[in-house]
Amino acid sequence: MAESAPSVFARLLIALDLFRRVLGDPRFAAEAARLRAVWPTPRVEAPSAGRPSLREPEPNAALQLLGLLQQDGRFIDFLEEEVAAYADSEVGAAARVVHEGCRKALRQHFTIAPVRPEPEGSRLTLAEGFDAAAVRLTGQVVGEPPFSGRLTHKGWRVTAVKLPKVAAGHDLAILVPAEVEL
Amino acid sequence: MSDARYAVGIDLGTTHCALSYVDLGRSSGDEVAQDLMRVPQLTGPGAVEELPLLPSFLYLPHPEEFAPGDLTLPWDSRPGMILGEMARSVGARTPIRLVSSAKSWLCHPGVDRRGAILPPGGPEDEVPRLSPFDASVRYLGHLRDAWNHLHPDADLAGQEVTVTVPASFDPAARELTAEAAQALGLDHLVLLEEPQAALYSWIHESAGEWRNQVRVGDIILVIDVGGGTTDLSLIAVTEREGSLELTRVAVGDHILLGGDNMDLALAHLVKGKLTGDGKTLDPWQVQALTHGCRQAKETLLADRSVKAVPVVVPSRGARLIGGSLRTELTREEVRRALVEGFFPEVPASARPAARSRAALTRLGLPYAQDPAVTRHLASFLGMQTGATEDLPGFSPGRTGSFLHPTAVLFNGGVFKANQLAERMHKVVNDWLASDGAPPARLLAGADLDLSVARGAAYYGYVRRGGGVRIRGGTARSYYVGVESAMPAVPGLEPPVHALCLAPFGMEEGTEAAIPPQEFGLVVGEPVRFRFFGSSVRRDDPVGVLIEDWSPDEIEELDEIQATLPAESRSPGEVIPVRLRAAVTEVGTLRLEAMPRMGSEHWKVELNVRKPTGD
Secondary structure: OOOOOOOHHHHHHHHHHHHHHHHOOOOHHHHHHHHHOOOOOOOOOOOOOOOOOOOOOHHHHHHHHHHHHHHHOOOOHHHOOOOOOOHHHHHHHHHHHHHHHHHHHHHHHHHEEEEOOOOOOEEEEOOOOOOOOOOOOOHHHHOOOEEEEEOOOOOEEEEEEOOOOEEOOOOOOOOOOOOOOO | OOOOEEEEEEEEEEEEEEEEEEHHOOOOEHHHHHHHHOOEEEEEOEEEEEEEEOOEEEEEEOOOOOOOOOEEEEEEEEOEEOOHHHHHHHHHOHHHHEEOOOOHHOOOOOOOOOOOOOOOOOOOOOOOOOOOOHHHHHHHHHHHHHHHHHHHOOOOOHHHHHHHHHHOOOOOHHHHHHHHHOOOOOOEEEEEEHHHHHHHHHHHHHOOOHHOOOOOOEEEEEEEEEOOEEEEEEEEEEEEOOEEEEEEEEEOEOOOOHHHHHHHHHHHHHHHHHHHHOOOEEEEEEHHHHHOOOOOHHHHHOOOOOOEEEEOOOOOOOOOHHHHHEEEEHHHHHHHHHHHHOOOOOOOOOOOOOOOOOHHHHHOOOOOOOOOOHHHHHHHHOOOOOOOOOOOOOOOOOOOOOOOOOOEEEEEEEHHOHHHHHHHHHHHHHHHOOOOOOOOOOOOOOOOOOHHHHHHHHHHHHHHOOOOEEEEEOOOEEEEEEEEOOOOOOOOOOOEEEEEEEEOOOOOOEEOOOOOOEEEEOOOEEEEEEEEOOOOOOOOOOOEEOOOOOOOOOEEEEEEEEHHHOOOOOOOOOEEEEEEEEEEEOEEEEEEEEEEOOOEEEEEEEEOHHHHHH
């Protein structure tokens, strides 16, 4: 997608050429069919949309969160340790530290609410124009909205984020410093 | 006073500080626009968060300990010390650099409160030290800077500031607290006793409904058990010109006994169980254990269906699963250790185990020797039988062996554990029943952690005429020691008599009469006097000389000191002076020495620097 799109006239020539070659060459036709299947059909508003854009996530906030989970809940220690050698009761004891601490960190820095207020298992109807990012359809996904179905997961949505302010120059990649007792 | 936009209440607690404020322009009558300031503070290297409380911990870092810039605050790029949450967590690993419980040191009669003595016990030449007074200045300074950062258009110095102190604070500790605030430029300042602040908060929460919940003749007992201290007060409901009035009639002694003692007691119990299993704990793990026990305690004492709560001491190293210690705390253990240990069912005649004065001379905090809060309360109520005698609407001589409260208000984080509040309430009601008196009602409290700050801000508002005020004045009468004129007997100290300088219940902004007795002061030389206070002698007038008293009636306080400057006098000359007491508008006691001739007067220092080596 790096090169610029061809002009309308050039595209007409390409179309005529393709038409000829698809009819005349069965192998080319098979290849074209494959390309057609994987290439998404353009949306109606496609002509006005810019080029697709993917953002590089900003790593600092992620590093900060990892640091908080480690600081309050020993998150990295827990995941970096091999659990296979331990009995369930030992893993469970450590899990309490992780659960209590990570939960504290989570609740202190994020306000989290369910996406759907209904209890899981209840039936609900999605009207036309529902937010497809907030509700995922699964199973018999056919027909037109309104959709009716059963809530299998209520979803989670962050309604507020309150991360600590970071001093300029502070190295967030150090999730927890090494400790040396003198 | 008139141009303040906010009434600000500051709870300068032993373990936590909090700041609440009332927007005066948006408040009238029972409609009060009140908020809590979330305090920006370091929570880790390079991380600043706004938390509802500022832990009263101060850490003095080594210059190489943190990367440059990692201690930056929104208003200070290079603070020399760490306050709050991060100080507490870092200090748990390096206790020699941690200052904690500075407020208890501020009220410690045996130490120089302006002397650099904190942290105690650390290597003196390696770790910088602070005085208990400096520590108070730092905590208040952090709150002031935070306020000014968050309210750039309303400098804290221009607001009505109320700082709370324990009701049991001695005059010197009160004065040092006021001085700390004044050192930061907070001139519109008043002090308020913490149990009163808790009652103000309750009044405020009731939104006018309080007038229906109490009646004339009620005696409200405020039991405030915080992180480090137990503070007791009695507040009577009286009537003046047809409307209800509140009068604080008595306050308890300074008792260093609080939630921290309880958590520590549990931690030692659990530590005993772990060492019984052959496991050893280092001091850091004990600290972590204390934290775990606090959580477990609150769960077990709040929910009766829970029988046991696991307590896990995380490892110090990265091996979390392999290195952690696990045990559990049962409901029965917590009941035995806390409910029976700190709140035992004792008769009203019980008294706490006596504390020997010798214990005060050692360098360390004079923690209460008897952990039973109920015994301290029994002693307080037993001593205060006469507290309401002079009040209109209270029949004299109706009390039995102790003063009968008719209502109880709990305050302090300890009572978040319902069962402790229930036990305390039951004990008080059992005492009342044994005296044939009706049970005391419970005044449903507000937020146990924040009500002192809230009540203080609300007080700043009612002082401007917005609502009911608690009267009371000083909760003690004060005396100066006078050596009696008797022939010298070898080996026998001349007995000391107590001359009353300040009567009980002096209101803010008043002066006492001047007793006729004169003292000879040597010009240019500091002269010390012994100083006494009594929370039960309510009727002593100024100038009365008491020759005989029992130790639980009059208590000796720190010595006071007067120095006459040598200006216009020859050093060594002896000048006869009289002593006058006053209570300032701020709420501190002021003593002055006045010569017989002329209009000069000099301040008598309540807080005297101890001679070195003491």
